[in-house]
Amino acid sequence: MPRPDVNRFAELEVFVRVVEQAGFSAAARAAGVSASAVSKLVARLEARLGTRLVHRTTRRFQLTAEGQAFYERALTILADLEEAERAAGAGERPAGRVRVNSSASYLSHVLAPVLPAFLARYPGIDLDLVQTDQVVDLLSDRTDIAIRAGPMPSSGLMARRLGATRMTIVAAPAWIDRHGLPQTLADIEGLSRLGFSYARATSGWPLRKGDGEVTVLPSVGQVRINDGEGLRQLALAGIGPARLAAFTVRGDIAAGRLAPLLEALNPGDEEAFHAVFIGRSAGLPARARVLLDFLAEHGQVT
Structure with a gap:
């Protein structure tokens, strides 16, 4: 004792x-x-x-x-x-600063639109938002919650699932006017494509081939960038086709700014999103736990 x-x-x-x-x-x-x-x-x-x-x-x-x-x-x-x-x-009202690490795509299309409601509900909470697609060390970066896309590797981190989104290949009408509309694997393999400049779980584009599936690897001369929202902007500019999460381009497709490509060859794979944190959710400070619960309800991707 x-x-x-x-x-x-x-x-x-x-x-x-x-x-x-x-x-x-x-x-x-x-x-x-x-x-x-x-x-x-x-x-x-x-x-x-x-x-x-x-x-x-x-x-x-x-x-x-x-x-x-x-x-x-x-x-x-x-x-x-x-x-x-x-x-x-303070009458059990959560307050204080919460540091959140998020991809630009999730922040722009999911997090930002719901933040006004969260801040109105919890006026004593301040948010420190860090925008990056890179995986950070939560401990050294002093991050309370990180939003991560893709499969969760085995680690000591805990995670709350925030849904999943279908992946789709898109291009701007201006690009299609210059290069034509790809119909087959051979059509897309010969074209310069946009991609990410960092390692991802899937390095290429999975596409259907007969009863199976093949991966189209990045092409020579491909333009690369380090975040998904930047990749979307490059596609909108007509620089090349890109494979992006459906929730980020749904509005662009509806407005005619982007068009889906090779949908007949799309294997229908999805990318999952999680809010990750250190320790059990019950052990999080109230200021972080209420944000985690809010995202689980209002921050789902589809």
């Missing part, structure tokens, strides 16, 4: 700061104390728990498996304390 004079919550706060700052010195600077004081506090914590939480080397900082599990539980405990204090002093 811990001594009565041990401030266990202070220990948790320091340990969490050490993890988030990826080192004792950085955590000490952020807390305004000496690095030796932080190191001794973590050492006392490890001695009381009877296990090593951190691998200490001169070149890198790394949690042990026990340290990672303890860190996740510490986040939950501190979040519960923060929520209890806020509930006591």
Whole structure:
């Protein structure tokens, strides 16, 4: 049993700061104390728990498996304390800043349209939106919720499904006027196509071929870009055809700005979307949990 004079919550706060700052010195600077004081506090914590939480080397900082599990539980405990204090002093109204990492496509076509309703419901919440298609490290980036497309790899992250959308190949009428309307695999294989400049789960375009399926690989001279919304803009400009999520181009197709290509060869595959976060949703601070619940209801892609 811990001594009565041990401030266990202070220990948790320091340990969490050490993890988030990826080192004792950085955590000490952020807390305004000496690095030796932080190191001794973590050492006392490890001695009381009877296990090593951190691998200490001169070149890198790394949690042990026990340290990672303890860190996740510490986040939950501190979040519960923060929520209890806020509930006591502010009538249980969630408040504070939530950092969200989202692709440009999801932000433009799904998140932005529903944000006014969310902010009206929770006026005490501030949002810090980071727009990128790249996968970020939630811990080092201090991200509360990240919106990710594609299959979820095995990891320590938790996820809330936000629906799935069909993939479709589209091109602008101006491009079709110049190159004609592709009808077969051979037609599309000989044309320059737009694509992404970073690795994705599917590197090419899957298309039907007889009773099976083939993948059309990127072409030589292809224009590439690092986000889906930019890819849509290139397609709208008539630079080339692109394979995009249906929810991002549905309005363009209806307005005649883009036209679907090779629909007879479309295998009908879908791309799933998830809101991912560290730890259990019950352990999230109230400010992040209400956004997660709101997205699950109003932020679905189709």
